[in-house]
Amino acid sequence: DAGVTQSPTHLIKTRGQQVTLRCSPKSGHDTVSWYQQALGQGPQFIFQYYEEEERQRGNFPDRFSGHQFPNYSSELNVNALLLGDSALYLCASSLGAGEQFFGPGTRLTVL
Amino acid sequence: AQSVSQHNHHVILSEAASLELGCNYSYGGTVNLFWYVQYPGQHLQLLLKYFSGDPLVKGIKGFEAEFIKSKFSFNLRKPSVQWSDTAEYFCAVNANTNAGKSTFGDGTTLTVKP
Numbered sequence: 001d002a003g004v005t006q007s008p009t010h011l012i013k014t015r016g017q018q019v020t021l022r023c024s025p026k027s028g029h030d031t032v033s034w035y036q037q038a039l040g041q042g043p044q045f046i047f048q049y050y051e052e053e054e055r056q057r058g059n060f061p062d063r064f065s066g067h068q069f070p071n072y073s074s075e076l077n078v079n080a081l082l083l084g085d086s087a088l089y090l091c092a093s094s095l096g097a098g099e100q101f102f103g104p105g106t107r108l109t110v111l
Numbered sequence: 112a113q114s115v116s117q118h119n120h121h122v123i124l125s126e127a128a129s130l131e132l133g134c135n136y137s138y139g140g141t142v143n144l145f146w147y148v149q150y151p152g153q154h155l156q157l158l159l160k161y162f163s164g165d166p167l168v169k170g171i172k173g174f175e176a177e178f179i180k181s182k183f184s185f186n187l188r189k190p191s192v193q194w195s196d197t198a199e200y201f202c203a204v205n206a207n208t209n210a211g212k213s214t215f216g217d218g219t220t221l222t223v224k225p
Contacts, residue, residue: 004154031211033211033212033213035215040217041217041218042115042201042203042215042216042217042218043155043201043213043215044215045212045213045214048211048212050211055211056211056212058212090154090155094211097211099157099160100157100213101157102147102154102155102156103154104153104154105154
């Protein structure tokens with residue numbers, strides 16, 4: 001049984017570009033949450049998707065958007081990248097509000 | 112708004128020493144509490160969790176944590192650490208009524224010397 005998978009592993013972009021990160025949840029899970037983990041800090045909640053809708057959102061600007069597909073996989077999109085968007089982006093899946101399982105993350109570097 | 116404070120940024124111990132990592136949270140309502148561990152090169156894993164009931168929670172690998180409601184604390188303990196416990200530890204909280212949105216502390220890096 002595969003756990004949470006994320007792609008790509010690493011990504012390098014330049015300021016102003018757009019990026020799409022992908023997440024496949026653990027089998028049987030229907031809820032996906034995205035977190036941003038800057039260097040030396042804990043993960044910060046970006047948003048959560050359930051039933052293909054954004055259910056909750058943290059304090060992130062509209063440049064951060066997402067999508068959930070019928071198979072429960074999810075994408076995180078970030079537009080107009082800033083240097084400060086450089087971070088590890090974590091995806092966590094759960095069955096509803098149950099225990100979250102985290103993926104390995106995508107390391108985004110913005111130059 | 113919820114917040115989590117982890118007292119120690121970096122802890123260095125020798126093998127067999129006892130461990131206690133502090134965690135305090137601020138939130139006025141009922142909470143769920145978690146400790147996660149991130150071993151070098153690996154992803155976040157759940158060590159233990161508290162939802163309700165016995166405030167002393169036992170997790171994997173000999174870790175335990177005690178929820179003290181009056182102190183808004185959820186400290187992590189282990190009687191005797193091993194070199195393999197070297198990792199980063201994160202305390203997290205979410206509101207019982209909003210369980211999908213977790214707030215994390217900034218983590219404590221534990222280095223265990225052999």
